[in-house]
Amino acid sequence: MITVLPLDTTGLGDRSYLAHDGEVAFVVDPQRDIDRVLDLARAEGVRITHVAETHIHNDYVTGGFALAEATGAVYLLNADDPVSFARTGVRDDDVIDVGAMTVRVLHTPGHTHTHLSYALFEGDEPVAVFTGGSLLYGSTGRPDLLGPDHTDTLVRAQWRSAQRLANELPEATAVYPTHGFGSFCSASQSEATSSTIGQEKLGNPALTRDEQSYVRELLAGLDAYPAYYAHMDPANSAGPSAPDLSPPAIADPDELRARIEAGEWVVDLRDGTAFSAGHLAGSLSFPLDGPFVTYLGWLVPWGTPITLLGATAEEVAAAQRELVRIGIDRPAAMATGGPEQWSGTAPLASLPRATYAELAEALNRPAPPAVLDVRRNQERAEGHVPGSVHIPIHEVLDRLTEVPAGPVWVHCAGGYRAGVVAALLSARGHDVVTIDDAIEHAQEIGLITPTKQERVA
Known part of the structure; x- marks a missing residue:
């Protein structure tokens, strides 16, 4: 019997997988810290013989090369990927035997041009498919990470890839994506933690919308993604080594x-x-x-x-x-x-924190504070604090001259990003207050003006 075990990387919103037949294991999209995978294989009493990448990742440095080196496993990657290390190149419809398991390679472009999915068979029956950044839970991987020159081609390819998976695999096939658990590689987010091809047919836009509708809606929903993504492809194409996790030197x-x-x-x-x-x-x-x-x-x-x-x-x-x-x-x-x-002997610094109710009171004072909204553009489009200045968190350091002078209260949707930005500004001499509160509380007291209603008015 085949067992599929996920390894969650919640900080990045990704999953890796170890599938085994009780003796040998097949690993998909391992993260850089491969000790987790090795520990899991030991706990299961299985030997890793194959490691596979669905794509050259945009949001993390892979552990695939290092894991294959450490275990002597066959390292599977699209034969068309221009990498600088030895691997076993695979293409569409290739079939690989992994102990009692059989893996069929499916070319599913969309997230990248060379993206692959891997259908896992028990006998003649496909029981699972590892979809990487292709078909996700209630969504698909975003098609814009390779730049605007590729986006239109990739978004249409993504729709066709999802359709292919739905048409070629039985509805009972379990879907195991790499992205979609908070990763910015996902076009949108879902609360689902498991799914099947049949379930995705009921609600995934790539399977319930025609191509034009899917393309239009997906592209309209895209927003910024982390700047560090630019460094992931070169690192992964070079075959990254296992990391050094020994403690750094202690500073006084x-x-x-x-x-x-x-x-x-x-x-x-x-x-x-x-x-x-x-x-x-x-x-x-x-x-x-x-x-x-x-x-x-x-x-x-x-x-x-x-x-x-x-x-x-x-x-x-x-x-x-x-x-x-x-x-x-x-x-x-x-x-x-x-x-x-x-x-040491230097005085400590501190930062005041406040709620949205306290912000509402402060805005009614004769000299109200400035308000800085650091949410993303799409969040802002749903509503905002009237009179607030909007600088998305990832643009703040490049737009410091636009940060209001004097007391400025910083808010996001839940407090985390506001705290990050408040500390960045405080370190540069700004007088700031962190709003550590859920934005729903601002909506409840009428502090948020719905942008769409303003436009109608």
Whole structure:
């Protein structure tokens, strides 16, 4: 009997998979930290003989090459992918035997030109399909990551690929995508955690809309994606090695201060409430309890040395593991404990936090504060605080001259991004308040003006 086990990488919104027959295993789209895959294989008592990539990934550095090297497995990749390492090139309709399992290769372009899916057979019956960035739960992979010159071709190819999977595979076939659990590689997000071809036929736009409707709706829903994506294709095409997860050197208060003054990023991993209460002046807030690696990787100027501050060594190790997944291999330094230990004799900095109700009160004062909305464009289009300035989080560092002078209250949809931006601005001398609240509360008290209604009026 075939067993399929997912490995979730929640920080990036992706899944890898290990499928086995009780003796040998087939791994799909492994993340950079391959120790997780090796541990799972050991726990299952199976030997990894084949590692497969659905595509050259845009949102993370693969562990496929390193895993194949470590296990002696056959490394499967589209034969047309221009990579600089040895692998077993496969093409549409190739069939690979993996122990008692059979894998059929399906060319499913759309997310990339050379994207592959892998149908897993038990005997003559397909029981699962690994769809990578093709058919996702309630969605498909976005087609615009290779640039505007390719988008129109890829979005139409994506529709045809989804149709192919639905037409060629039985409705009971389990669908196992890599993206779609929060990844920006997904065109939209779904709450589903499992699905089948039959279920996708009922609600996936690629299977319920005609081609023109699907193309129009998908393209209209696309928004920005992380800047670090630009570095993933070159890294993956070069055959990345296994990461070094050993602890970085420990920095004392003098070194931390020198790194901040040199323009390096000293990143506090504690939750936003703790950071606001007291932190090393000039440090930045990217809490580990949220989408830490997505936003740190998106905002940091690539190549800037990063020092990690955590309450414990385990927190730093967790952050380090997330960073290697996007190719930030070695932190410059680390420190553990709390801000009192990190600052030495220097005074701590703090940041006020507020709710939307408190913002509403502040806006009624004779001298109301400025409001900075750091949500994405599509979020803003659904409604906004009247009079607020809109600079999406990923544009703030390039548009600092547009940040209002004087007190500025920063908001997003839930507080995480607002906290990140508030710390970035505070480190540059701005007087800021973080709105740490759910935007639904702003809607409930009438603080959000629906943009669509304004346009009608």
